[in-house]
Amino acid sequence: MATIKELLYKTAHRNKKPVKQIADETGISDNYLYRATTPGESGVKFPIEYLIPLMKSTNDYSILSHLCNLCGFIMVKQPRFKAAKGETTEIMSSYQGATVEALTAMKKFFEMPTRTNKDELDKALIKVMEETAASQKYSDKYYDGQPELF
Secondary structure, three states, X not given: OOOHHHHXXXXXXXXXXXXXXXXXXXXXXXXXXXXXXXXXXXXXXXXXXXXXXXXXXXXXXXXXXXHHHHOOOOOOOOOOOOOOOOOHHHHXXXXXXXXXXXXXXXXXXXXXXXXXXXXXXXXXHHHHHHHHHHHHHHHHHHHHOOOOOO
């Protein structure tokens, strides 16, 4: 499992934007951002008040997901879409596909419990939870558009 410092490094240094641009968008100096997100004993701490601007600037929320997991919570991004008639089959198909992938990954993990198989299982289970949230939001919008019978 990655450390927060490793995830900070990945977030700040392993994306399409240069560190200087991320620093500008985050509101921190590029020198400080570079030193605070580099693994090792730099002696520089990353200020927590810059964590959300950093994640938004890079569109990388792996740190938040990691923190949720450390505390025993699950992070699921709330879906944004407009419910349109005719999407029902697509929603069900997507949910079914994610569920089948999770069951396949689970079977593979229990047959051979390696770190790689565990990571694949985790990703597949999170995908099911994301699909569940999307399906719930869609069904809420779909229900709101239907007249009450009773």
